[in-house]
Amino acid sequence: MTRFWVGGYGPDMEGDADGVGFLSADEGRGPSSLAFRGVAAPASSPSWLAAHPALDVVYAALEGEGAVAAFARAGESTLVPLGPRIPVGASVCHLAVxxxxxxxxxxxxxxxxVTRLGLGGDGQLQPAVVDQAAALRAAVFGESEPEPGDPHAASDPYPTPFGEEPRASHAHAAVFLPDGRIATTDLGFDLVRIWRPTASGLARDHDVVLPRGTGPRHLVLHPSGHLHVVTEYSGEVFTLAQGEDAIWRLAAATPVSEIVQVGTDFPSELSRSRDGATLYAGIRGSNTIAALRVRGDGSQVEPFALADAGVNWPRHHLLHEGVLLVSGQRSGTISAIDVDERTGAPRDVRHTVVAPTPTHLLLAR
Incomplete structure (x- = not known):
């Protein structure tokens, strides 16, 4: 049996999900047997899920509560709470382990x-650790004590036009880099931020400023070492490259699709094939899935295919064994789309499953 955990919006986020859902397909029958089997763990709007790399533990971003919860698998289709929930920030929407x-x-x-939480040996969440030596220096010498998540360090790199309201910071996603640093997106300030983990949480290393109004949302690390970033407002994929000085810089940009309409289409999730030859972007508005080829040294990206997502408002998608599973937030459905094994292009919708306000899909162990 192939199993998936399903994140969703509950009543506190204007949805009808009762918690982390369970989706499964019968062995040997493929996507046509996919069905939503019910609630695996009651929770309030677990809109994003992440798995521990070694343990059978799932973490949920409780977006309405602004907290993170951990769950341990207790059966084929059941998750149970693992320790207390940890408050992080308002409308927490993404987790990376x-x-x-x-x-x-x-x-x-x-x-x-942007907050870093520790994880115990059993996978249990731990509050951000504060460097006790730094705290002592702050008390004795009056030095500033660093904040665990450095939540207020971001500032708008662009001046506010006359007559407009100042923009707000909107952290949206994170990815761990091979050298131990972390890259995050700030959709509100058009930034990709690079962080260094410290005993106190996180320290800002440097920022990559994207063009004003692009809205960087999600990002993936390519096998070539490049970072690909999809933008919600401008409908583009930006490629970042790291220089010999360890500074990340903008290397290239391309539209998500040749027919994307700015102001009408709003890209959401960005994923890649296992070999990195293809990127997939969900596009809310036109409700499509775009496929982009990655060429050369990994910095060259070009759109080559576009397919019906089979859902309304494709918030997230997951590529698994030649099938794209797409969660439709507004349609309350999950679609299964065939992917051409030769070209990587998404093709026809093979199957559709009814699910309560689905926002995220995670392959279960």
Whole structure:
């Protein structure tokens, strides 16, 4: 049996999900047997899910509460709470777990907070650790004590035009880099931010400023070492490259699709094939899935295919064994789309499943 956990919006986020859902397909029958099997763990709007790399533990961003919760699998289709929920920031919308399983990054859309939480040996969440030596220096010498998540360090790199309201910081996603640093997106300030983990949480390393009004949302690390970033407002994929000085810079940009309409289409999730040859972007508005080829050294990206997502408002998608599973937030459905094994292009919708306000899909162990 192939199993998936399903994140969703509940009543506190104008949805009808009762918690983390369970989706499964019968062995040997493929996507046509996919069905929503019910609630695996009651929770309030677990809009994003992340898995521990070694343990059977799932973390949920409780977006309405502004907290993170941990769950341990207790059966084929059941998750049970693992320790207390940890408050992070307003409208926490994304989680990324470190490859070593020792920490977690929470990105909060509401207040721009980027927070690092520790993870125990059993996977349980731990509050951000404050450097006790730094705290002692602060008390004795009056030095500033660093904040665990450095939540207020972001500032708008662009001046506010006369007559307009100042923009707000909106942290939206994170990815761990091979050198141990972390990259996060700030959709509100058009930034990709690079962080260094410290004993106190996070320290800002440097920022990459994207063009004003592009709205960087999600990002993926390519096998070539490049970062690909999809923008919600301008409908583009920006490619970042790291220089010999360890500074990340903009290398290239391309439209998500040749027919994307700015102001009408709003890209959401960005994913890649296992070999990195293809990127997939969900596009809310036109409700499509765009496929882009990655060429050359990994910095060249070009759109080559566009397919019906089979859902309304494709918030997230997951590529699994030649099938794209797409969660439709507004349609309350999950579609299964065939992917051409030769070209990587998305094709026809094979199957559709009814699910309560689905926002995220996670392959279960």
């Amino acid at each position: 470190a490859p070593d399983g020792r920490s977690l990054i929470a990105s909060s859309y509401g207040d721009g907070t």
